[in-house]
Every structure is written in C-alpha cells, then in structure tokens.
Amino acid sequence: MGAAATFEDNFDGPAGSAVDGGKWQTETGDNVNNHERQYYTAGNANAALNGQGQLVITARRENPGNYQCWYGRCEYTSARLNTAGRFTQAYGHVEARMKVPRGQGMWPAFWMLGHDIGQIGWPNSGEIDVMENVGFEPSTVHGTIHGPGYSGSGGIGAAYSLPGGQAFADAFHTFAVDWSPDSITWSVDGNVYQRRTPADLGGRQWVFNKPFFLILNLAVGGYWPGDPDGSTVFPQQLVVDYVRFTGSGGGGNTGTLTGLAGKCLDVAGANTANGTPVQLYTCNQSGAQRWTVGTDGTVRALGKCLHAAGGGTGDGTRVQLWDCDGSGAQRWSYNSATRDVVNLSADKCLDVLDNNPADGTPTQIWSCSGGGNQKWTLNT
Template sequence: MKKLQPIVPLGLLLIVTSCSSQAQVIFEDNFEGDQLNMEFWSYEEGDGCPNLCGWGNNERQIYNRDCVSIEDGKLVIEAVKTGDKYFSGKINTKDKIEFQYGTIEVRLKLPTGHGLWPAVWMLGANIDEVGWPGSGEIDIMEYVGREPHTVYSSLHTPASHGETENSKKTIIEDIEEGYHTFKTVWTEDDIQYFVDGDHVYTFIPKAYDDANYPFRHPFYFLINLAVGGNFGGPEVDDTIFPAKFYIDWIKVTKN
C-alpha cells in the first residue's frame, strides 16, 4: 500500500489525492515508526467510571495506554490480566480525524479466546451534544471469542440500539487465521459491508430521519479490545492472556 501523509492542522482534515486513483484519500494510517501518531489518535483510559462504569456494557477491562503499541508496522492492542484485574487498550480520533461519508477499509488480525471483544467502530462527532444513541454508531467490525468463525456488522440508531436489529452475523470459517480486510461503504442513503471483498450486508433505513438514519454528519474512529461484558462475556477464559489485536492499516477514500 502506498504511504500517504495527510495534513491535519488543529483537528481539520485536508483532502489528499492519490496519484494512482480517482478516489481521494482523506485519511490513512499504516502505523509506521515506533509510536502511535498523536496527530490522528488519542488514548481512552480507565474503567469508564463514574459516568459510564464498565463502558456501558459491564466490561471488565481497565484501559491503559501502555497496552497500545506500534510493532513492525502494526498497531497492537494487548489485553492482559494482572492479579484480579484486566487491562487493555482503546484509541479514538475524536476532534482530530472526523469525516462524513466514504469507503473505510481496515486490515486486521483478530485475537481469539472466550471473553475477548475486539472492535473497529465509529461514533457521531456530535455525541457530546446529543449523547448515545442519538449520535449514531457504525460498527465496522466486531468479533466475540465465544462465537468462533463469526463477525458482526452492526448499526446503532435511536430507533434500534443495544441489541440492534440493524445487524448481520457472518460466518467465515478461517476468520481467525491471518489478516483479513473489512470494508464499509458509507453514503447519504445506505451503508454497505464487505469482508475480504465479499459483500455481507447492506443497511437501508426504514425512514431517513434522525431516529432511523443518524448518519448524515461527521463521525470519528474507535479501535479497542474489550474483555467480558454483556456482549463479549460474561465468562472470561483467563488462560488466553496475554492476547493481541493487530491492525495493519486503516484508510478512508471518497470518490
């Protein structure tokens, strides 16, 4: 993949065009170097308390920036157990990389084990004003270790959130083996999902209002590895630690 250098002054993302394609590359991170690019990313830390204990899902991990690293051109988020506590990592691009519509692609390698919940997802940049689920949520990839060979493609809206009806489970027998590419095509009217080039789901809302399609404003990225929780657990197999979630690259283009 060609390395591009987006210019991001004071949280505003400038469009960078690719010489080899008609698509505009509006964001790209290949995780080169020896540390996370803080022009793009911020750490989230703690257990969510007091406002969102367990991060709203009864998750068991405490997020710590020391669990996030760059190794051999990969973003690595590691989950560990120390004593009776679980630690892991979470990063986001809030106030730094925010965009509206585009094709999102991410190449990653999943961690495995009962109790793990890796995810690449997006939240509306207006979340501080309208809260969740008013902001909308686009889950590019979710996987839970208690359901081998299965990935989730989901959307959360005011009309359907939590155990949302806007979701597709896809069985892929070798999803735990090596790296796979997840693509989400987000437009004004629908959101399409692909895994390794194969179409797996298209979301078309019942109505184009804020309750059913809160996806007509800028969003930002989140990448994390949760432990336990309502979706990932509740049981956790302590023999699986340490566990690592690898992200090779992430890119957004717009035609």
Template structure:
C-alpha cells in the same frame, strides 16, 4: 460495539411512538429538534438542557461506488515506527477508564504503550492484558483528529481469539458528547466474539420511546476464524446508505427503510469518527476462562480512507 449510555439521554416521551400516526415530516423534524436532553444518572438528576439532536440529511449528493474500485485512497496511518512506539498523537486519541462501558465489561482502558503500541513490523498492537490489578486494554480513536461523512474507510486487521474477548472496529457520531447514545448513531464495521469464528456488522440508531437503540445489520460465520489472518474491513457511506464489508464481500447494506420510523431516525448523514478496541468479558461475550490467553492482541496493519 455498544456505546456506554451517556448521562445525557433523550426524553423518550417526546419521541413519536411506533403505533402513532406520524405528523408531516417538516413538523416532525421541528419537534425532534426541540426534544429535551435530560440527565439519566443520579448525580445529575433533574438537570434539563435543550439541544438540537440531529439535522436533516443533506440532499443532492451522489452516491459513491460501494466497491471501492477505481478510487484513490489516502493512508491515514501505517504504523511504521519502532517497536514499542506510542501512536501519533496528531492522529489518535484514547478513551480511558474502568466503567463497564455499557456492557459490564471488566477491562480498564489505558493510554499506556503496554496496551497500544507500534510493533516495529508495521502494525498497531492493541493488547488486552491480565494484570495483578485486573484486565487492562486500549480503546483507540480518531475523535477530534479525523472524521468523515461520505466516502470509504478501510482497515486491515488480525483479530484475537479467546473466551471472553470482544475486539471491534467501529464508528460513533461526532456529536456523541452533546446528544448522547444512541442519538449520535453507531456503525459497527466488524465485531467478533470469543473464538473469532463469527462476525457482526451493522448500525445502532435511535428509536421511539426508548433510551436503547434499534439495530440493523448482519451476523455470520466466516470461512476461517478471523484470528487466523489479516482481513480488510471497510465501511462505505453515501447519502441514506451505509455499507459494510470484509475483503471483497459486502456484509450489510442499510438504508432508512431498514429502521422502524424510517428516515426520521436515520442519523448517519453526518460526521463520524473511528474506534478500535479489545473489550474483555461483560454481558457480551461473557466471562473469560482459565484457557483465555493473554496478551490478547488485535493487530492493525493500516488505516486508509477516501472521502467524497
């Protein structure tokens, strides 16, 4: 789920170019930590601030078991309140607004229970609606409520299907507001488009000389559309490794070796928070049609975690 490009973005010319001879790692870290963060919109054109963009990965921590077996999980939320109840504000926040969200999407994200509420049967329903004022939906997050660096997070989800729909379960680095995207990093646990007969899973990382991300991950076709039933989608994070999966199947295993520039652009050994949303139309997956059914609902049965 590509994050909307933040007004504060990295000055590309001071990042190492792929064809250049890299300096020693210690010197490169020093240079990266002093990269200027500049305003990329007209409203703040010319404003310059200097920030630490990312820190060196932690060392000496053992990798956790990517299978998820033999470990005890904590339930973050199982959505067992009455039908129509709002989410627990101690656990959940909302991203709101009609801004295109980096993909020319058409929905207006709200914090209304019309778009995100508990269904009375143990699920969170995130619903995209076609209203007189346009499409509305919800983007529900754990920002400032829950974050993790190493461990495993799982969510049991049933996806919506329909032309122009783009539901996702994903993560962003908690420093997104200070360093911008893609420097904060993005992990897409699961995304599906249109008929939900496809899956996409992987990461977005910074790259040299660009305000866009470099991507590593996988796409494929499930045995049945992801709208047919609930599936458990998960991400397992350990030092220098991100693994994503569905049920008992590993979808992607990504390490610094999968990135151009290697560990100099690996920003995934730090805290991330969770996001769940249903986007409508835009560049990816394309427009809706008269056959797209609304409400289009992503149902989340539970979210649980194990931190290492």
C-alpha cells in the same frame, strides 16, 4: 477505489512506540455500560507499534497500577483509540486490515460514532460498527448500526462467517463499509454481506448523514461476549495493519457546470465564507467555477459544499457555499443524461432564478420542471 485517502495510518514507526497523537487519542478508564472487565490504559502500555508497520492492542490479565473498575479492583488492561477532535468525516470507504484475538471473553471492534455525541449523547449520535467479533464465535464477525430506538441488543445488523470453520484469529482480513447518503454497505475481504438504508429502520430516525469519528478497541468481557474463563489464554492481541478512509473530499468528477445561456455555476466573488451565494456567471475558468461532483453526494468548490440555505426544502430556497457537514442540505444527485442537479432532501432541482441569464443571477432549488434554467452540463 482510486480516490485519495482522507485519513490513513499504516502504523510505521519503531517497535514499542505509541500511536501518532496527531491522528489518535487514547481513552482511559473502565466501561460500566457494557459491564466490560478491562481498564483502558494510557500511552503505549497496551497500544504500541510493533516495528513491522502494525499497531498491536494487547489485552492482559494484570493490574500494575491498582486500577479500580466498576466491579472493584480491575482484573485486565487493554486499550481504546479514537480520532475524535482529530479526524471526522461523512461518507466514503472505510476499511481496516486486522487480525483479531481469540478466546472466550475477547471483544475486538472497529467502529464509528457521530461527531456530535458530546452534545446529543448515545445512541442519538449514531454508531456504525464496521467489525465486531466475540470470542465464542471464532468464525464470525458482525456489522451493525445503532441509533435512537435501535441500540444495544436492538441494533440493526448482520453477521458474516468464514467458510469451512476458519477462525478470523488465524489470518489478517479486511473489514470495510461503503457509506453514502442514506446507505451503508458492509464487506469482509471484498465480499459484501449487508446493506442498510432508512427503509430498514421501520420509521425510526436515520442518523448517519453527518461526520463520524473512528474507534479501535479490544474489550475484555461484558454482556455480549461474556467474561473470560479458564480456557482463555492471556495476553491476547488485536493486530492492525492499516486503517484507511477514502471517498469524501477525494472521489468524484471535477469540471465546470454550464447552464442557462452557456454560463457557469459560480461562487460569488470566489469568496469562501459560509453563506456566499452561488450564482450564474460568464465562464472564466476560475476556481470559483470548478466543481467536484462527489461520489459521496456532495458538490464542492473552493473546499466547501453546495448547500441549500438553512436546510430549506421549499421552492425558492437559495443555494450557497457552506462548510461540508454531511447534512441533507448538501446531498445532491447529478444525472449526466437528464442534466439535472437534484437536492435529494427536497427532491428539487438546482434552478437559475427567474430564468434570467444575466451575470450574478442567484441560484435556488425549485420543483423540477425540465426548463433550460435547471439544466447543467458537467464539463470535465
């Protein structure tokens, strides 16, 4: 993509060491919801670097700590890592290069959950499964979205199978999603196999225009994969070469946005506080006038996003600077041919109030009219 990574872990470090605690937290305990059989352990017991720039998550048939699970004494241990509280992001290119385990009952996954799950719960938080594999389908992986009214076995997704009966466990493969406002596209080794938009939800709520955090885990057993049987060999390993998130905050074109009377779109007083008005002002080459039109639907300056106040969609809603949050208030489209900057949620144009060219005139969103007070040129 050429964009800078906003999150990257290449798992460099000595063999046997735990993951970087500044990037990942390690979850512990069992999971009754899916009737999985494993107990997730802390530290490096089942998630450790191998000294070759890879993370190894190991599932073992053991219970050294006398761990108790929903079904009684736990039969297996494994590991689950997430970036909650350390890294969340809305939109971009998410990928991991991994080699999955093999065997009946194995269930490796690379996925994401909405950052607000602690407030609104699952599935209202949304879930994006970049890659799941169940051991009884060695040649196939799945990509799925879950949300209110389309969760669990009702999730919306598709499968991708390797040609010629190859098994995913035989080699490393790259699993990715390209995620933008109202669109998620899945690929394996660069081969796109599905794209989902709100049109796929049959009127149900699209809950993917906000920050999510990353999860890596190796589950054992459960409703979907079924439990291990006599054919399953332990230990099994999910080997992760790298995890990378690029795009939001990285990609896009940067320059001034010049509009009415040749003046520039400007953050009032170069103030980075939430709610600072965005106005028209004589061009002065300052950072307050340096905008990045992102590949993710944002327009950013001074590390924050162009924002329709209060998420308003009506004519006259003022435009301001605000923390980037992935909301519809911050979803914009810039068309260099028509020179329109359109707020997608409102379907309205970035507009200079009252067609007034004076320094300090506020901007707002207004029904697109083709007027000169709605035309902007990005000068990179």
